[in-house]
Amino acid sequence: MSAANCLEFSTWNSVFPTKDDDNFESNLETLDLSFNQIGTLPANVFADLTALEGLDLNFNQIVTLSANAFADLTALKILDLSYNQIGTLPANVFADLTALTFLDLSHTQIVTLAANVFADLTALKILYLSRTQIVTLLANVFADLTALNKLYLSGNQIVTLPANAFAHLTALESLDLSGNQIVTLPANVFADLTALEELDLGYNKISTLPINAIANLAALEELNLSGNKIGTLPANAFADLTALEELKLSANQIVTLSANAFADLTALKILSLNYNDITTIDRNAFSSFASSLSKLWLEGNNLQHYNSSTFEELTNLTELRSDSSCLCSIVGDIDYCYPGLDPFASCEDLLGSEYIRVLMWIIVISAFSGNLVVIISRQCKKDNNKSNDNEINKVQTTLITNLAVSDLLMVVYLIIILSVDMHYRGRYATFEWGWKRSPLCSFAGAIATLSGQSSVFTLMLLSIDRAINIAYPFSTKRLSCKSCRIIIGIAWVCWIVLSFLPVVANVITSIWYYEVTWNYFGENYYGVKSVCLALPLSKSHWPGWEYAFATCIGLNSLGFIIIAVGYIIIFVSIKRSSAGANRKRRRKEDIKLAVKIGFLIFTDLCCWFPIVLMAIGAELGGWVPPVKIYVLSAMFIIPINSSINPYLYTIIDCCFKKPNVANTNRPRPVAFIQLQEMRPRNTDR
Incomplete structure (x- = not known):
């Protein structure tokens, strides 16, 4: 199209150009x-x-x-009046637009449509009336x-539909009535x-679905009824919709x-039933679409009563979304x-x-x-000695x-x-949805995270303290x-905040549901798995997985x-302090010390290194652990650290106690050995 055939005045002018302009x-x-x-728009402005x-x-x-605003535009095919302040349409405003195929009146202030306002638009194919103020359709x-x-009536204030609101629209292929206030659907309205x-009735206030309201639409392929208040689906509500491929409920x-x-939905491929109250x-x-359904969405339902064969017969299923891991095991691969x-x-x-x-x-x-004995025994030890060694012992006691x-x-x-496992024994699938979203599951997950973080931090302080005491004894x-x-008090505050932040975010979202539009942690951060552990050990990414990776893997x-x-520094320092001892004894002590320190590092390594490797491997996609290894790591390796610690660190603490003064064969600090070597020797002997 040449420039002479196209004219643009989109420059924020406030005065309409007149016919006398040269460009017209x-x-x-x-x-x-x-x-x-x-x-x-003046009358006959485009004449x-x-x-x-x-x-x-x-x-x-x-x-x-004005009634004659578009007079003589007999060749006009596209008219866009959207985003204006138009309140009413004169009865014959489109009288001469017999060739019009596209009309956009969306985002205006139109409240009512006159009976014959579209009478002459016999060629119109697409009509936009969305986001206006229409309350009633004549x-x-x-x-x-x-x-x-195509007819778009979404985002209006329509409450009722006349029985013959869409009469004679035999060529209509797409109808959008979403986002209105429709309560009931008259019989045979379509x-x-x-x-x-395509029929979109989503996000209205429809509470009941009459049997003959939607039935008999033989060409219908997509039907959206999401966001309504439908409580019951009557039998044969979708009768004769034999071409329907996607149903959103x-x-x-x-x-x-x-x-x-x-019944009769023999061609259905996609069924969305998420976020209802479905229990049965x-x-x-x-059964009617068992061989055709490819996608089934059931998230946000509290499924309690169902037969496994209902899902087993879905032979063409490729995607299933729900809150039940049991369903994933039923449908198989x-x-x-x-x-x-x-x-x-x-x-x-x-x-399991x-x-x-x-x-x-x-x-x-x-x-x-073990831990109870450690706490009691440490608190029962009373030592009024105010020496430096006693201060060191107090620090060790506090840390342990x-x-x-x-x-x-x-x-x-x-x-x-274990208690929840006993309570739901033999019937867990019935209560899986409720358990994963329960406050008890969230609390358990937060406690487990708090335990792991504070335990590793305390071990780190123990290592730092021992390294300082042995490497710099004076x-x-x-x-x-x-x-x-x-330090411990500040650390506990930090770990409590980090562990319970997802729980607090979930509580805030549930209380101020309509004010909080987004929650980074999702609905059940700790309830992704049945044991309520937020461990990023698989390829699946749930809301907040980055936070779990940073806290559980990065910080640990x-x-x-x-x-x-810290233990390497300890080993090097004690090795240097034995320089004055005889070579054989020194070698024996070095080996013994190396074994002790190596065992300390090895036990910590065994507890956390596999978790780190699996998390990184899963994230990079290089290696995903088998199920048995995953379970063993999460439910045995991490908790076993809590079982070993009271025994292991108490024993090691005893090994590093200051030897008896009477024992002259003890390793001495480097500074003490250097002082001995600087002493003048008796040459007369």
Whole structure:
């Protein structure tokens, strides 16, 4: 199209150009007057533009249209009046637009449509009336639009639909009524829409679905009823919708899926039922489309009663979204299943493996008794000696007591999981949804995270303290009992905030549901798996997985590195301090010390290094651990650290106690040995 056929005035003008302007030529085909400040359209303003095919007047301030505003535009095909202040449409405003195929009146202030306002638009194919102020549709208001293919009425205030609101629209293929206030659907309201392929009734206030309201739309392929208040799906509600391929029923109040609810939907491929109140699915609810359904969405439902064969017969299923890992095990190997197989639980029990259950009870008994003995024994030791050595012992006592308290929190977590497993034994699948979203699951996950973080931090402080005491025995800059308690107190506050932040975010979202539009941690950060552990050990990314990776993997890896460096410093320092001893004894002590320190590092490495490797491997996609290794790592390796710590670190603490003064064979500090060597020797002997 040449420049002479296209004219643009989209420059924020407030005065409408007159016919006397030189640019107005009789052969003009496109005129763009968008984004100006035009308030009115004078009568016959376009009278000489007999060749005009496209007129764009959107984003102006037009309030009224004169009856003859578009007179003589017999060739006009596209008219855009969107984003204006138009309140009413004169009855014959479009009288001469017999060639018009596209009309956009969206985002205006239109409240009512006159009975014959579209009478002459016999060629119109697309009509936009979305986001206006329309409250009521008159009967037969669209009756003359026999060529109409697409009608958009979304985002209005329509409450009721006349029985013949869409009469004679036999060519209509797409109808959008979403985002209105429609409460009921009259019987046969869509009866004349024999060519309709897409019908959007989402986010209205429809509470009941009459049997004959949607039935008999033989050409319908997509139907959206999401965001309504439908509580029951009557039998044969979708009768004769044999071409329907996608049905959206999410965000309603459906409780039960009856056997005949989806009768005749033999071609259905996508079914969205997420975020309802569904508790029961009848055995034959999906039978009519068992061989055609490819995608099924059931998230946000509390499924309690269903038959496994209902899902087993979905032979063409490629994608399943739900809150039940049990369903993923039922459907078997498909392209995508959320939340995936739960490595810990089965359809019957929260802890699907008996040997994991036995190991957890052993860890609980061992960790509880060991840590309790450590706390009591450390608190019972009273020493009024105010020497420097006693201050060191107090710091060690404080740290080891704090370590025992941290490890006891892991015992609390394990007891919660084991108790819930006993409570739901043999019927876990019925309560899976409620358990994963329960406050108890969130609390258990936060406690487990708090235990792991505080335990590693305490081990790190122990390593730093021992490294300072052994590498710099005469230094006055070391941890005192007071400074140690301050550091521990600050650390506990930080770990509590980090551990319970997802829980607090979830509580805030649930209380201020409509004010908080987004929650980084999702609905159940700790409830992704049945055991309520937020460990990023798989390829699936749930809301907040980056936070879990940073706190569980990043911080613990940093803590372990500091622990390893601390013990290396200890080893080097004590090796140097034995320089004055005889070579044989020194070699024996070095080997003994190396074994002790190597064992310390090795035990910490065994607890956290596999977790770090699996998390990094899963994230990079290089290696995903088998299910048994995943379960063993999460439910045995991490908790076993809490069971070993009270024994291991108490023994090692005893090994590093200052030897008896009477023992002259003890290794001496480097400074002491150097003083001895500087002493003048008796040469007379």
